[in-house]
Amino acid sequence: MAKAVGIDLGTTNSVVAVMEGGNPTVIINSEGNRLTPSVVGFTKTGERLVGQLARRQAVLNPENTISSAKRFIGRRYDEVQNEIKNVPFKVVSGPEKAVRFDIQGKLYAPEEISAMVLRKLVDDAAKYLGEKVTDAVITVPAYFNDAQRTATRDAGKIAGLNVLRIINEPTAAALAYGLDKKTSETVLVFDLGGGTFDVSILEVGEGVFEVKSTAGDTHLGGDDFDKRVVDWLAEEFQRDQGIDLRRDRQALQRLTEAAEKAKIELSSVVETTISLPFITADATGPKHLETRLTRAKFEQLTADLVERCAGPVQQALADAKLTARDLDEVVLVGGSTRIPAVQALVRRMTGGKEPNQSVNPDEVVAIGAAIQAGVLTGEVQDVVLLDVTPLSLGIETLGGVMTKLIERNTTIPVRRSETFSTAEDNQTAVDVHVLQGERELARDNRTLGHFRLEGIAPAPRGLPQIDVAFDIDANGILTVTARDKTTGKEQSITITGSTQLSKADIDRMVADAQQHATEDRRQREEVEARNNADAMAYQVERQLHELGDRAPMHERARAENLINEIRQLVQDQSTDMARLRQLSSDLQQLAAGLAASGYAQAAAGGAGSAGRNGPQRDSAADDVIDAEFKPRS
Amino acid sequence: MTPAEQRSDENSSAAPAEIERLKQELSRAHDMRLRALADFDNYRKRVQREQDSAAQAGKRQLVLALLDVMDDFERALAYATTAPESILTGARAIHQRLTDLLQAQGVVPYTSAGQPFDVTLHDAVDAIKTDRAPSGVVLDELRHGYRWGDEVLRPARVRVAQ
Numbered sequence: 001m002a003k004a005v006g007i008d009l010g011t012t013n014s015v016v017a018v019m020e021g022g023n024p025t026v027i028i029n030s031e032g033n034r035l036t037p038s039v040v041g042f043t044k045t046g047e048r049l050v051g052q053l054a055r056r057q058a059v060l061n062p063e064n065t066i067s068s069a070k071r072f073i074g075r076r077y078d079e080v081q082n083e084i085k086n087v088p089f090k091v092v093s094g095p096e097k098a099v100r101f102d103i104q105g106k107l108y109a110p111e112e113i114s115a116m117v118l119r120k121l122v123d124d125a126a127k128y129l130g131e132k133v134t135d136a137v138i139t140v141p142a143y144f145n146d147a148q149r150t151a152t153r154d155a156g157k158i159a160g161l162n163v164l165r166i167i168n169e170p171t172a173a174a175l176a177y178g179l180d181k182k183t184s185e186t187v188l189v190f191d192l193g194g195g196t197f198d199v200s201i202l203e204v205g206e207g208v209f210e211v212k213s214t215a216g217d218t219h220l221g222g223d224d225f226d227k228r229v230v231d232w233l234a235e236e237f238q239r240d241q242g243i244d245l246r247r248d249r250q251a252l253q254r255l256t257e258a259a260e261k262a263k264i265e266l267s268s269v270v271e272t273t274i275s276l277p278f279i280t281a282d283a284t285g286p287k288h289l290e291t292r293l294t295r296a297k298f299e300q301l302t303a304d305l306v307e308r309c310a311g312p313v314q315q316a317l318a319d320a321k322l323t324a325r326d327l328d329e330v331v332l333v334g335g336s337t338r339i340p341a342v343q344a345l346v347r348r349m350t351g352g353k354e355p356n357q358s359v360n361p362d363e364v365v366a367i368g369a370a371i372q373a374g375v376l377t378g379e380v381q382d383v384v385l386l387d388v389t390p391l392s393l394g395i396e397t398l399g400g401v402m403t404k405l406i407e408r409n410t411t412i413p414v415r416r417s418e419t420f421s422t423a424e425d426n427q428t429a430v431d432v433h434v435l436q437g438e439r440e441l442a443r444d445n446r447t448l449g450h451f452r453l454e455g456i457a458p459a460p461r462g463l464p465q466i467d468v469a470f471d472i473d474a475n476g477i478l479t480v481t482a483r484d485k486t487t488g489k490e491q492s493i494t495i496t497g498s499t500q501l502s503k504a505d506i507d508r509m510v511a512d513a514q515q516h517a518t519e520d521r522r523q524r525e526e527v528e529a530r531n532n533a534d535a536m537a538y539q540v541e542r543q544l545h546e547l548g549d550r551a552p553m554h555e556r557a558r559a560e561n562l563i564n565e566i567r568q569l570v571q572d573q574s575t576d577m578a579r580l581r582q583l584s585s586d587l588q589q590l591a592a593g594l595a596a597s598g599y600a601q602a603a604a605g606g607a608g609s610a611g612r613n614g615p616q617r618d619s620a621a622d623d624v625i626d627a628e629f630k631p632r633s
Numbered sequence: 634m635t636p637a638e639q640r641s642d643e644n645s646s647a648a649p650a651e652i653e654r655l656k657q658e659l660s661r662a663h664d665m666r667l668r669a670l671a672d673f674d675n676y677r678k679r680v681q682r683e684q685d686s687a688a689q690a691g692k693r694q695l696v697l698a699l700l701d702v703m704d705d706f707e708r709a710l711a712y713a714t715t716a717p718e719s720i721l722t723g724a725r726a727i728h729q730r731l732t733d734l735l736q737a738q739g740v741v742p743y744t745s746a747g748q749p750f751d752v753t754l755h756d757a758v759d760a761i762k763t764d765r766a767p768s769g770v771v772l773d774e775l776r777h778g779y780r781w782g783d784e785v786l787r788p789a790r791v792r793v794a795q
Contacts, residue, residue, distance in 0.1 A: 021672040032690075043752075044769075053752040060750065060757045060793050130675065249759045250775045253790070278708035286712045 004135035004164060004377045005125050006172070006369025009114060009152065011070040012194040012221075014038050015366035016121040018129065019374035024176070024367040026360075029124040035362065036124075040116045041065040042103050050120040059249075062088035064103050068195075069113040071218070072099045074144070074151030111151045115158035122161060135162045137373040139365050142168040142200045143214045164376045170200035171209045172368030173333045177356045180207045186326050190313070190346050190355070191333035195221040197309060199316040201327075213319035215312035220305065222263075222336040228301045229259035233274065233289065241287050243280055251279050255289075262293050267338045270295045299341045306341045313349045324351035332357040333364055354507070389414075390506045393470055393478065396433035396442035398423045399527035405470045408438065408510075412476065417469035419485075426458040430466060432482050434493065438513030440520035441527075446509075453482040453491040461538065529577050533584040534570045537563040540591045547594065555594060562587045689781070696740055700787055703731060704776050735779075742777040745789040754778055756788040766794040 005027070008015045013035040017026045029036050031052045041054035042064045049057065058065040071083045077093035084091045092107065094100035100107040118138070126133045140152050149166050156163035170189035174180065179187055184205045191198040198216040202209050233255055234245045245251040258274050265272040276289040299306075317323060332355045336342060346355055359367060389412060394404035397420065405416045422430065431452050437445030456464050465485040472478050481492035513520070540559055544551055551559075566583050574580065706728055713721055735741070745755055748771050761772055771791045778789030 020676060021669065041752075049752055056752045056756040056788060057750070058757070060760045060795070128679075130679065250790075250792075253758055277705045278712060281712065286708075 003125075003129055003131060003133055004137070004373035005122065005133055006137045006139075006366050006371065006373045007118065007121055008139050008169070008172070008363075008366035008369060009070065009118065009155075010038055010193065011068050011196055012038060013362075014117055014121055015363055016125050017363065017366040017370035018125060018133075019370050022374075024370040024374075026363050026366060027121075027125045027128045029121070030127065036117070036121060037067070038070065038114075038117050039065060039067045040069070040113050048116065050116050063090060065089065066101055066103075066108075066113045069101075069110045069117075072101075073110040073114055073155070074148030075099055075110075109151075111155040112158055114152065114155035118155060118159040118161065122159065134160075135164050135373065135377060137165050137167060137369045137376065138163060139167055139169045139172045139369050141196075141198055141214075142170050142211045143198070143216070144168075164373060167369060167372055168200070168209070168211060169198070169333070169365045170202055170211070170331070172365045172372065173331045174202060174204060174209065174329075175368035175371050176359050176364045177329070177331060179204055179329055179331070179356075180209070182328075185328040186212075186320075186322065187329045187331060188313070188316070188327050188350060189331045189333060190309075190337060191216075192309065192336040192342060193221050193334040194336075195219065195223055197221060197312065199312045201316050201320040201322065212322070213316045215315035215319065217308060217312060220308055221334070224305050225263055225302050225336065225339065226256060226259045228305065229262055229293070229298065230255045232293075232297075232301050233259065233291065236291065237279075237287075237289055241280075241282075243282060243287065245280060245289075248280060254279060263298065263339070266293065266295045266298050267340060295340065302339075302341065306339075306345050309342065309345055310349060313346075324349065324353075327351065327353060329353075330355040331364070332361050335362045337361050389472060391436050391446075391509055392438055393434070393436050393448075393472075395420075395468060395480075396431075396435060399531050400442050401440060401524050401527045402435050402437070402442045402445055405468070406472070412472045413474045415469065415471045417467055420466045420468055421462045422456065422459070422464050422466075423461055425461050427461065427464075428456045428458060429454040430456070430482065432468065432480065432491075432493075434478075434480050434495065437509055439516060440524040444512075444516070444520070448478070448495045449480070449493045451480075451482070451491050451493045453484065453489065455487060455489045456484050457486050459486075460542075462535075526575060526577055529580055529584075530570045530573075533566045533580050536584050536587055536591075537566045537570075540587055540594075543591060543594060551594060555590060559587065559590050559594070562590065692738070693781075693786070696735070696738065696781070697787060699735070700740075700779060703735070706731065707777075739782050740779055740786060741781075742779050743789070745771045745774050745778055745791050747771065750791070750793045754785060754788055755791045755793075757793050758790050759792045760795040761792050763794050768795050770794050 003018055005016050005018045006024070008017075014037075015026060015035060017024050019025075026034050028034055029051065033052065036051045037055045039051065039054040039058065041049040041057055041061060043049065043057065043061065044064075054065060055067075058067070066089055068083070068087065072080055072091065076097045077091070077099050078097060080091065080099055090102040092100050092102045094107055094109070099110055101110070101113065118136075122133045122136065136156060138152055138156055140149055144152070153163050153166055169191065170187075173189050173191070174187050179185060182204055185203075187202045187204055189198075189200045189202065191200070196216065196218055197220040198214065200214045201212040203212050204210075230246070230252070238244050245255055254276055258276055262272050262274050271292055271294045274289065274291050274293055278286045279289045280287050327350050330346060330350045330353050332343070332346065337346070337355075337357065338361065343355065343357075347353065389406055389408060389410050392404045392408045393406040394402045397403045403418075405418060406414060420430075429452055431450060433442060433450050434448040435442055435445040436448050439445050453466065456466070467481075467483045467485060469481045469483075470478065471481070476496070478495045479492055480495070481490060483490040541563055544556055544559060562583055566580065566587065568574075569576065569580050569583070710721075710724060710728060713724060716724075732742075743754070747766070748754075750757065750769050750771055755771060755778065758775055763772065766772055770793070771789075772794050774789050774791050776787075776790035779786045
């Protein structure tokens with residue numbers, strides 16, 4: 001069966017995606033890019049170029065290079081007067097006042113131009129997939145009227161495609177986040193692209209999307225932000241050097257590239273350097289442009305552009321008769337939504353709601369379209385949708401830390417096991433405390449259950465081997481089993497619902513972990529330092545015991561002092577880590593001395609290797625008494 | 634016949650619909666498994682195909698960034714005519730080392746000036762009305778184009794006669 005693709009046919013760029021093994025994948029075009037410029041050029045030799053290649057010859061051939069066909073599709077000549085002023089190619093009135101592009105005397109409908117873009121996307125997709133592509137879902141803005149939708153569908157037909165469906169861009173974006181699975185939600189989609197800005201409010205329920213309102217600005221986008229930086233750079237330069245770089249096409253191009261790069265960098269850092277050596281020259285010699293741009297300055301330069309986004313959001317809410325409080329989800333679309341100030345505005349306008357932005361905003365619409373295509377061709381149903389564990393799973397180990405056996409986002413079904421040991425001599429039982437969460441300490445995580453494995457044969461600490469296995473089946477049911485390797489004794493617990501947490505709970509727990517990461521790591525290190533010091537004390541004590549009278553008095557006394565002091569610190573839950581580490585290190589040296597000086601022929605090896613090295617980890621201490629462990633009945 | 638056997642006979646005769654349903658389910662499950670295997674196989678093949686280019690893709694970002702610096706260096710050399718000869722010779726030697734280093738990686742510049750404009754090799758920045766060259770011929774390069782093996786790594790940025 002041929003694959004069906006999802007196509008985001010954009011004003012400036014287009015993206016195509018496909019479902020592969022149940023996952024949407026963006027297809028890389030023949031030039032190696034994920035975005036394809038929605039540009040078609042007709043050369044003087046009669047050649048037709050689409051995408052990047054068409055863009056490269058645009059300045060040589062402006063009147064025969066069509067961009068932004070989307071602004072004209074399905075519209076009448078008298079409706080597009082404002083758009084005509086912005087384009088270098090010839091737009092004329094065709095049959096029934098429809099828009100036509102006049103290319104060297106030949107008339108093309110906008111849908112024919114869009115068809116050429118679609119054809120390239122689909123051809124590249126076929127090459128990438130190694131199979132024919134015939135079916136597609138194509139997206140359009142929510143405000144497109146019937147004529148514009150029909151014309152877009154026609155573009156697909158002209159391109160030889162079977163257009164499965166035309167869907168709204170905001171709907172596609174919501175699909176990419178799986179919001180169609182919610183029972184009843186109000187979603188605001190904020191789409192700030194390269195050259196257009198759209199706000200849509202959707203009502204989602206049981207897989208049905210209803211557009212409640214749309215608003216926007218057809219001429220506002222990332223390019224405007226770039227231009228502000230270009231103007232600022234050029235004006236600063238003109239003030240210092242008296243030369244307007246914008247008059248020099250080469251300099252302007254370098255400026256524009258540098259401005260876009262700076263804008264992108266300022267989404268992740270608060271200051272960036274713009275360096276354009278030898279940008280121009282005059283009688284006095286070459287000139288360089290070298291300056292720093294802070295995020296604060298960038299925000300000042302673009303504050304009014306960001307503010308222009310506010311009006312349409314208010315408008316869309318008012319038209320839908322809603323307030324920010326009524327919104328359940330916010331979805332960000334378009335590369336410019338990566339700008340921190342834009343995100344801050346969205347948060348401010350939507351009552352502080354955390355927006356969905358984990359899917360690449362340049363690709364989220366095409367991904368949603370691909371998902372829709374997969375649903376329509378039945379592919380999505382056929383594929384087993386593999387679930388993942390939303391949070392990490394593990395057990396509590398010595399010192400109250402959580403030892404993870406299954407990391408979050410692991411695809412299920414899955415089975416993981418590890419070997420643990422005892423923390424005390426002659427410990428005959430271990431408590432297995434099953435935990436879920438991202439924090440380092442057990443007490444900060446969610447308890448899923450407890451059970452106790454008894455009947456472990458008495459042995460020095462660290463010697464018994466207890467296999468703990470976590471098994472999550474395809475239905476998300478977790479079974480935890482602990483088994484003593486020596487006696488074969490086994491105990492287990494089955495927990496359902498470990499994967500059925502609300503998204504809000506999961507997000508909160510993950511955010512918590514991030515927020516406390518530093519402090520948690522420090523606490524965990526403390527616990528580990530205490531565990532290590534305690535183990536060291538234990539080993540040396542055994543060493544002394546086995547050496548008996550062969551250990552010199554002086555060394556024995558020193559070692560015993562150190563051991564006592566370490567035990568005291570460990571018992572007091574001391575946080576003086578420097579002291580503890582110092583004592584451990586002193587004790588270690590002493591022990592090495594004892595072993596090396598020939599007293600310890602028989603003893604050192606066995607005691608030294610107990611437990612600490614290899615795959616073993618110390619398990620829950622015996623003195624952790626919990627009344628509520630739940631062995632499997 | 635033991636009671637147990639009897640019961641099992643009764644069951645099988647009583648549920649032909651159940652058998653039919655299970656058969657359908659099995660064939661569906663079988664089909665799904667084959668599809669998943671096929672999907673994975675196709676994926677594996679493509680990953681294999683892309684493995685070589687993936688290794689290059691890793692280098693690409695670095696090389697492209699390096700070419701930007703190379704451009705600046707060449708701009709500097711172009712202006713350096715008034716510098717003392719000794720400095721100039723040294724600077725040219727550094728430039729040569731950088732060129733050789735790129736060449737060792739298979740990154741080679743190509744000449745565009747005087748050639749007919751070609752979208753696969755050139756990115757037009759400006760069209761110049763002139764008699765110096767026939768229309769459609771590259772007048773000069775504002776930035777060199779580079780090949781990487783068979784591929785055009787970076788098109789030349791050019792001005793074209795019109």
